[in-house]
Amino acid sequence: MRTPIIAGNWKMFKTIAEASAFAEEAKAGSTKAGVEKVVCAPFTALPALGQIFAGTDIALGAQNMHFEEQGAFTGEISPSMLKEIGVKYVILGHSERRQYFNETDETVNKKVLAALKHDLLPIVCVGESLEQREAGQTATVVRTQTEGALADLEAAQLANVVIAYEPIWAIGTGKSSTAEDANETIAIVRQVIAERFGQETAAQVRIQYGGSVKPENIASYMAQPDIDGALVGGASLVADSYLQLVNGASQQ
Numbered sequence: 001m002r003t004p005i006i007a008g009n010w011k012m013f014k015t016i017a018e019a020s021a022f023a024e025e026a027k028a029g030s031t032k033a034g035v036e037k038v039v040c041a042p043f044t045a046l047p048a049l050g051q052i053f054a055g056t057d058i059a060l061g062a063q064n065m066h067f068e069e070q071g072a073f074t075g076e077i078s079p080s081m082l083k084e085i086g087v088k089y090v091i092l093g094h095s096e097r098r099q100y101f102n103e104t105d106e107t108v109n110k111k112v113l114a115a116l117k118h119d120l121l122p123i124v125c126v127g128e129s130l131e132q133r134e135a136g137q138t139a140t141v142v143r144t145q146t147e148g149a150l151a152d153l154e155a156a157q158l159a160n161v162v163i164a165y166e167p168i169w170a171i172g173t174g175k176s177s178t179a180e181d182a183n184e185t186i187a188i189v190r191q192v193i194a195e196r197f198g199q200e201t202a203a204q205v206r207i208q209y210g211g212s213v214k215p216e217n218i219a220s221y222m223a224q225p226d227i228d229g230a231l232v233g234g235a236s237l238v239a240d241s242y243l244q245l246v247n248g249a250s251q252q
């Protein structure tokens with residue numbers, strides 16, 4: 001069975017002090033078993049969060065990294081720098097990175113390979129824009145992004161990969177996808193993985209939904225057969241709300 005995974009993506013929110021306050025609160029209230037919990041924080045807050053979450057079941061995640069080991073890449077962070085501070089997960093190819101920082105399927109693929117090489121677990125984001133959805137291109141877009149991100153991986157490595165299907169039009173807009181529509185597209189992603197890596201591998205890969213997920217709607221997503229959790233922006237910024245999302249995911 002696939003263990004549900006709730007990952008907060010804080011984006012560019014929270015100073016170290018703010019992150020620490022969240023962590024103390026989340027730590028005190030975190031008891032739910034059977035759900036994997038991740039907080040993907042800004043780089044600067046990660047060491048402090050790691051200290052507070054030590055000994056708990058809340059894992060540390062980063063929101064990006066470079067694919068090279070080291071080098072003259074001003075402003076970048078390498079996989080081993082993340083490993084050194086106890087990071088377990090790393091979001092790769094978020095639509096905001098693709099849109100504002102020129103990430104492509106090719107660079108996302110390089111990052112996925114680099115993450116796996118360093119025992120970091122990638123959360124790979126795919127998803128269509130509103131324009132693409134309205135043009136009936138959703139399946140093609142997620143197919144291309146999924147195939148691109150997972151190029152040159154071995155089937156066995158898929159056990160360490162999480163996919164997040166995040167339709168761009170649902171991110172931060174309050175316009176969440178219906179659970180049925182999200183499940184339908186996620187089933188396409190799973191099918192693409194099955195074609196490339198085999199049915200058995202595809203059945204084991206965890207695929208999250210992301211886009212305006214809130215405590216009020218998490219249960220509807222979790223009730224869908226192909227949805228294995230959520231990647232959550234806004235609603236993950238408040239500890240109480242984050243814990244409610246975890247609770248919602250564990251009731252299934």
Ligand SMILES: O=C(CO)COP(=O)(O)O
Pocket residue numbers: 009094166170171172173174210211212213231232233234235
């Ligand atoms: O982009 C997202 C998570 O990566 C979704 O953000 P919101 O939950 O704020 O819509």
